[in-house]
Amino acid sequence: MSDWRLDVCDHPVHDVQLVGGDPPLVAVWLTDQSVQFYDVQHGAFYGMLDVMPAPNGDPGGETWRSFLDTLRAPNGAFFPVVNAGQTAIHTSRDGRVHLYHHRDRGLTLGIDGDLFPLEHGGNSMLAAALDRELATVGGLSADNRLHVYQQHVYLGAYDIDAAFDGAVPVVLLPDAAGLVIIATASALMACDTAGQVQERQRLPFTVGAASCSPDGNLIALVDREQGMIRVYDAGLRLTHQQHALEVLEHAAPLQLLAGLPVADAVPEALGIDDDGRLVFAVDGIVCRTHLDALTPLPQPRSLL
Numbered sequence: 001m002s003d004w005r006l007d008v009c010d011h012p013v014h015d016v017q018l019v020g021g022d023p024p025l026v027a028v029w030l031t032d033q034s035v036q037f038y039d040v041q042h043g044a045f046y047g048m049l050d051v052m053p054a055p056n057g058d059p060g061g062e063t064w065r066s067f068l069d070t071l072r073a074p075n076g077a078f079f080p081v082v083n084a085g086q087t088a089i090h091t092s093r094d095g096r097v098h099l100y101h102h103r104d105r106g107l108t109l110g111i112d113g114d115l116f117p118l119e120h121g122g123n124s125m126l127a128a129a130l131d132r133e134l135a136t137v138g139g140l141s142a143d144n145r146l147h148v149y150q151q152h153v154y155l156g157a158y159d160i161d162a163a164f165d166g167a168v169p170v171v172l173l174p175d176a177a178g179l180v181i182i183a184t185a186s187a188l189m190a191c192d193t194a195g196q197v198q199e200r201q202r203l204p205f206t207v208g209a210a211s212c213s214p215d216g217n218l219i220a221l222v223d224r225e226q227g228m229i230r231v232y233d234a235g236l237r238l239t240h241q242q243h244a245l246e247v248l249e250h251a252a253p254l255q256l257l258a259g260l261p262v263a264d265a266v267p268e269a270l271g272i273d274d275d276g277r278l279v280f281a282v283d284g285i286v287c288r289t290h291l292d293a294l295t296p297l298p299q300p301r302s303l304l
Helices: 062-069 244-250
Strands: 004-007 015-019 025-029 034-039 045-050 081-084 087-091 097-102 106-111 114-118 125-130 136-141 145-150 153-159 170-172 179-183 187-192 197-202 207-212 218-223 228-233 238-243 269-272 277-282 285-290
Touching (some): 015 277, 025 285, 087 125, 136 170, 179 207, 179 218, 218 269, 244 277, 244 285
Parallel strands (some): 207 269
Antiparallel strands (some): 004 285, 015 025, 025 034, 034 045, 125 136, 136 145, 170 179, 179 187, 187 197, 218 228, 228 238, 277 285
């Protein structure tokens, strides 16, 4: 399975997602409403979708149910997250659970159309994520607290000492792993759902985009200063890294006269799956690669 790259637009893409299903697809969000699909293996065009604007009114109503059912790829798999105006909609794999992250009002969980506002102490919620298997919710509020919910049951709020450094943090929840992964501008940490910090790494670079595999064993970060892609394991150990432009140079272009971004371009979005397949976008160019295409780093070994 060779790496490929494709020039999809003349501006930075909104997001890229690896969407499971048969066949697995790369979803390339040109804007927050226009998405194109490509076959993961060969990069063949698989269609496009213009997502309707989110309807007004109660997300538990019939109009909203019809809207939510459209938030899926041509292979039938639901998107993990869709940005619909001022609300980010996270969807479980079976499409029955939705987490609504309202930028101005906090979090609401929808289960089979029933809505449950999630308590968060009145603080604005900077970032949130949904475990797509167990419907566990993790949210990070502006007062530096991690809020955890098991579906609509509030498990608690925990001080985790995460320095935001003026940037919006990223919260990631692997499937059924009991972990909440948080990436700030200069740190990476993994907490359990009881708010205990299991691992913490201060990073010698500024984090851009971040993604984790559904099983939580691979965490991919963008180094905004050097344009590097860096991959960590579940113990937050750096295992692979490579400059994004070097990966692009070695990927097979799927178009004639395909160009490359400028030398200082930095990936604006990326995603990674359990098999180590990695997709990223730089200045409108999308690349599908694999962990094996990145440089492995020596790992410490226990002395016998």
